[in-house]
Amino acid sequence: MMIIQTSALRKCFGKIEAVAGIDMNIEKGEIFGLLGPNGAGKTTTIGMLCTIVRPSSGAASIAGYNVVKEPALVRRQVGIVFQDPTLDTVLTGRENLELHARLYNFPSRIRKERIDQMLELVDLKQRADDITRTYSGGMRRRLELARGLLHRPAVLFLDEPTLGLDPQTRARLWEYIKKTAQAEQTTIVLTTHYMEEAEKVCDRVGIIDHGRIIALDTPQKLKETMGGEMIVVRAEKQPLEKILALPYVSEIRENDGALEIITKEAHRRLPKILSLLKDVHCVEMRVPTLNDVFIKLTGRDIRDDTVDDSGSWVDSVARYRQRGS
Amino acid sequence: MDNGFIRRELMGVYAVWWREFKVFQREKSRIVSSIVQPLMWLFLFGSGIGASVTIGSFAYRDYIYPGILSMLVLFGSVYFGLYIVWDRKLDVLKAILVAPVSRISIFLGKVLGGCTDVILQILVLFSLSFLFPAVNPWGIPLALLLLLITAIGMVSLGLALGSLFESLEGFQVVSAFLIFPLFFLSGALFPITEKLPLWLRGLVKLNPLTYTVDGVRGALLNVNVFPLYVDFLVIIIFAAGMLFLGSVLFSRMK
Numbered sequence: 001m002m003i004i005q006t007s008a009l010r011k012c013f014g015k016i017e018a019v020a021g022i023d024m025n026i027e028k029g030e031i032f033g034l035l036g037p038n039g040a041g042k043t044t045t046i047g048m049l050c051t052i053v054r055p056s057s058g059a060a061s062i063a064g065y066n067v068v069k070e071p072a073l074v075r076r077q078v079g080i081v082f083q084d085p086t087l088d089t090v091l092t093g094r095e096n097l098e099l100h101a102r103l104y105n106f107p108s109r110i111r112k113e114r115i116d117q118m119l120e121l122v123d124l125k126q127r128a129d130d131i132t133r134t135y136s137g138g139m140r141r142r143l144e145l146a147r148g149l150l151h152r153p154a155v156l157f158l159d160e161p162t163l164g165l166d167p168q169t170r171a172r173l174w175e176y177i178k179k180t181a182q183a184e185q186t187t188i189v190l191t192t193h194y195m196e197e198a199e200k201v202c203d204r205v206g207i208i209d210h211g212r213i214i215a216l217d218t219p220q221k222l223k224e225t226m227g228g229e230m231i232v233v234r235a236e237k238q239p240l241e242k243i244l245a246l247p248y249v250s251e252i253r254e255n256d257g258a259l260e261i262i263t264k265e266a267h268r269r270l271p272k273i274l275s276l277l278k279d280v281h282c283v284e285m286r287v288p289t290l291n292d293v294f295i296k297l298t299g300r301d302i303r304d305d306t307v308d309d310s311g312s313w314v315d316s317v318a319r320y321r322q323r324g325s
Numbered sequence: 326m327d328n329g330f331i332r333r334e335l336m337g338v339y340a341v342w343w344r345e346f347k348v349f350q351r352e353k354s355r356i357v358s359s360i361v362q363p364l365m366w367l368f369l370f371g372s373g374i375g376a377s378v379t380i381g382s383f384a385y386r387d388y389i390y391p392g393i394l395s396m397l398v399l400f401g402s403v404y405f406g407l408y409i410v411w412d413r414k415l416d417v418l419k420a421i422l423v424a425p426v427s428r429i430s431i432f433l434g435k436v437l438g439g440c441t442d443v444i445l446q447i448l449v450l451f452s453l454s455f456l457f458p459a460v461n462p463w464g465i466p467l468a469l470l471l472l473l474i475t476a477i478g479m480v481s482l483g484l485a486l487g488s489l490f491e492s493l494e495g496f497q498v499v500s501a502f503l504i505f506p507l508f509f510l511s512g513a514l515f516p517i518t519e520k521l522p523l524w525l526r527g528l529v530k531l532n533p534l535t536y537t538v539d540g541v542r543g544a545l546l547n548v549n550v551f552p553l554y555v556d557f558l559v560i561i562i563f564a565a566g567m568l569f570l571g572s573v574l575f576s577r578m579k
Contacts, residue, residue: 052423075425086420090348102340103424105333131351147420 003028003154003187004049009058011044018044020211021058026189026204028154031181033202034191035290041211042191043083046157049189050080063154076104079148079186083159085140089133093124093143096132097150104151118146121180138169142176149184156181158190162197170194174201195290207294214297219290226288226296227251229266233259236279243276255295262288337426341434342441344421349442359401360449363393380516383546387459391541392513394450394472395534398443399511402476403504405439406483406571410490413578428576432484435575436568439480440473447472454545464544471544471560475537478564481571488571488578511535517550533563 004026011019019041026032034042047053049060051071059066065073088096097115106114119125122142132140141161148156161177162170174197181188192198198205199219206216215222227250240252243261248269251262263269266285274280295301349356367386371393375385412418421431447469454460486499510525511534517526529535540556543549549556 050423072425075423080420080423082416082419084416084419086416088344088417088420089415090351091344095347099340099344100420100424102336102343103421103426105336105425 001028002026004060004062004189006049006060007058009045009048009060010056011041011048011053012056018211019048019055022208022211022213024206024213024216026155026187028187029185030203031178031188031190031201033198033205034189034208035193035195035198035205035294036191036208037193040208042208043159044211045208046080046159046189046191049155050078050157051075076151077154079151079153079156081141081144081148081156081158081161083163085144087132087135087140087144087147090131092129092131093119093135094128096143097147100147100150106151114150118150121183122146122176136169137165138173141165141169141173145173145176145180149180149186152184153186155187155189158188160191160193162192162194170197177201195294199290205290207290207297209298215293222290222293223288226262226292228262228264229285229287230292231261231263231266231270231273232284232286233261233274233277234281234283235259235277238278243273246272249273253296255301260292333425334427334430337424337430338434338437340426341421341431342437345435345438346441349438349445356446359397359446362400363397363450364453366393366396381548383459383548387457387546388516388542389514390454390457390460391468391545392511392538394447394468394541395475395511395538396508396513397446397450398472398476398537399479399508399534400504401443401446402439402479403483403486403499404496405442406435406480406485407487407490407496407499409435409484409487410493410495414493428578429572432572432575435484436477436480436571439483440476443476443480444469444473460545461547464547467544468541471537471540471556474557474560474564475534478533478560478567481564481567485567485571485574488574507532507534511538512550513538533559536560536563 002025004024006025007023009019009022010017022041022045034045036042044053048055049062049067051067051074055068059068061067062074063077065077067074088099091099094115097118098111101111101115116125119128122145124139124143124146127135127139132143135143145158145161148158158177162173165173177188177190178201180186190198190202202219204216204218205222206213207222208214215225228248234257240259243249244252246263246269248265249261249263251260253260253262261273263273270283270285274283291301367390371386371389378385380388409418422428451465451469454462454465486495486503489495510528510532512529513534515521517529517535517539521529536551536556536559539550540553540560543553543556
């Protein structure tokens with residue numbers, strides 16, 4: 001069953017086309033990742049699905065409700081964890097959840113039980129009655145996760161949930177996200193530009209660039225489109241025709257001064273390939289990552305574009321447009 | 326418009342009010358300072374001027390007591406409303422605004438929250454009314470009603486302005502060009518008589534707070550410039566107008 005369906009969903013801000021027509025179907029119960037650089041249109045897409053941003057054209061529905069015509073019904077079906085923290089830092093953790101439960105008109109007789117359950121799920125029971133101002137970044141994120149799921153939404157949106165957290169906290173948060181999604185049987189749609197993390201968590205990913213989805217599949221299938229494993233070689237400049245002529249080599253690219261040779265069964269082909277190369281400084285063999293897929297599809301590294309996390313999306317759009325053209 | 330709809334919206338109003346009340350309980354220093362300021366007006370300013378000034382048969386301090394109550398409502402309410410600029414900056418409102426509750430209900434919850442804050446502060450000042458011999462304690466309920474209606478209007482005004490401003494600089498502008506003029510032109514500190522220059526009298530009569538001060542003074546000290554029904558009429562119209570304006574602007578707020 002499709003829980004989210006969009007067709008030609010589009011959003012313009014003035015002359016800038018932030019989302020340029022997105023068609024996607026997301027199945028009930030899956031963890032779906034929208035991957036792309038800042039300004040690719042991820043947040044705007046989520047905004048439209050949550051009824052915060054009004055689409056310029058196209059249609060979208062969540063759990064069968066139209067986001068433009070039935071926003072109130074859609075809102076009851078979705079939970080959101082925003083990119084920027086939105087906890088009420090004057091209130092305690094428990095009070096934040098109580099406020100949320102009331103706003104979503106969660107039945108009062110099971111409210112307390114439900115709040116305790118969610119606090120337990122994100123391991124915040126000990127700190128539940130402390131003011132959230134005293135929480136660490138990771139704890140705040142976990143509480144927001146609990147809040148987003150409190151009213152049993154059909155879909156939980158997580159916009160860059162690990163942004164600004166240190167790697168260790170990020171890894172733990174993903175554990176919580178997977179755990180809660182499973183416990184609550186919620187469909188999760190998340191955005192991130194941490195490709196490695198998305199790869200581990202998501203059932204399917206959509207790669208979005210300049211407001212368009214340019215690839216959509218399971219991480220495994222997307223990586224298979226690379227046509228094999230990668231042998232990354234640093235060597236002096238030299239002719240490569242002989243290597244390219246090998247039947248099992250599908251592609252050779254230059255990236256950041258290194259040669260990336262894409263081949264099937266790299267571990268068996270490595271000796272032959274190396275024998276055809278002169279002056280090799282170092283060699284590395286690896287399976288392609290989603291980031292490699294992204295580079296292949298867009299011609300650039302997602303990380304090149306994500307230096308400035310704080311930049312406004314308008315700046316980002318302008319920047320990417322320049323680079324992309 | 327089924328029953329469920331109304332219940333959900335009422336729950337939303339209650340949720341926002343509950344949040345504001347929690348914040349109010351927690352920010353003790355803010356409450357203390359908001360009570361101390363009117364006390365300074367009454368006891369430092371009032372006693373100082375009162376040493377050489379009486380108004381009619383009233384000690385100056387007694388005479389300005391209704392005016393200072395009105396001042397507390399004005400300052401407390403408008404600043405409470407303006408505070409949403411800060412809420413928005415901290416993204417506190419964002420999570421509330423995406424809930425399945427209409428903007429109007431969130432707005433009303435805020436208005437009720439602000440009125441509760443202000444009226445509780447007013448009650449503290451009323452508890453000190455025995456220090457002002459001329460004040461008739463039986464007039465307190467009527468005064469409270471007038472102040473409550475005024476608070477509804479002023480919180481709405483603050484929220485309306487707060488939904489327009491993007492930054493905190495708006496605070497200064499509103500203080501300088503709205504709150505202080507409303508206070509000084511309300512007759513809170515001086516009687517509205519024929520002796521006032523014509524331009525000043527004109528401005529005073531245009532100020533809705535004038536009618537609050539006059540009504541409260543009538544209730545507590547039994548001196549009126551305008552009939553009580555005029556006072557009520559003006560502040561009810563003011564409150565209704567501000568509720569309307571505030572809910573429109575709040576609903577349009579990004």
